[in-house]
Amino acid sequence: MTAPRAQIARAEVLCRERGVRLTDQRRRVLEILCAAGRPVGAYEIMDAMREGPRVVAPPTVYRALEFLLEQGLIHKIESLHAFVGCDHPEHPHSSEFLICLECGGVAELKDDAVERSLESVTRESGFRPRRRVVEVMGTCAQCAHKEECARKEEADRSPGPVD
């Protein structure tokens, strides 16, 4: 939940340090992702870019996304065919994502227990891991709370059979 501005600034620094170019197009895509604060599809990004000076075609967006993925500045959410900005891109990593099916929000976790258990189970089977995809879909705390409240209110109005 870093401020979008700060995220961009950090990305600038990282890219300079690494000797790679955060070009206008790439920064623009990153800005859109960070500002959204939720998963955004490639074509939605493209639409957002149309607002700007130039019209862009799919390959432009996908190339920018490829770069940002390589630099660990964003992540791809496989189960949504969408992308999100990374909250701590200092060193590239795989993360765990909690995806709310109600509000579409996504939280990026970094849980050692999950990583350790995955590490050990892959090791045991002689598997050499390269990339991890961990995506849990369900209902986030906020939405669960709202649901709870709605149910409660409902019950108050008509105190029918206690379930």
Added chain:
Amino acid sequence: MTAPRAQIARAEVLCRERGVRLTDQRRRVLEILCAAGRPVGAYEIMDAMREGPRVVAPPTVYRALEFLLEQGLIHKIESLHAFVGCDHPEHPHSSEFLICLECGGVAELKDDAVERSLESVTRESGFRPRRRVVEVMGTCAQCAHKEECARKEEADRSPGPVD
């Protein structure tokens, strides 16, 4: 690694028990998946079905896949846009998958440690999980071994600098 025949038979029983219909098309899709023993895309399934009596269109395949997913007889591998037969469909579940990038093979795990750690980390954040996607991409034991052997042989032929 159950025999395809046995998997189909088990699916028949399960569907009868549940009062749902494992129709010809659905069984055919399941057969193709089980026989392949690796992830297969929807359109590849469709091609395989063309060999049979009737030509089928995408919706037919996707409907069959939807049913099989609902019944927990197959899984979808999100990162590959492909499907695999489930090895233990007795009660529907989410699993962890090890996906080999060399040979394309997939192993379905069922690891309590991974599940427990995911469970606890989601609980902590008040998140109510519904479906888990856990896919680890890398190199399987077999392929890693082959690579190892190749390297060794190479070293034997030209005993250059020891790495």
Added chain:
DNA sequence: GGACGACATGATATCTTATAACGTGCCGAC
């Protein structure tokens, strides 16, 4: 300064994956 190569982008077309919408046929319930 001009030639060159590396890299980023533009532009067009195409491919892959997935779903919408509507119609038909089967079968059991009533």
Added chain:
DNA sequence: GTCGGCACGTTATAAGATATCATGTCGTCC
């Protein structure tokens, strides 16, 4: 018999991703 639910057929199209070739941009080397 007819009604309703369900599986499937058929056509079209949406949504996501890539292949290919052309153009531009910029620093380096001579």
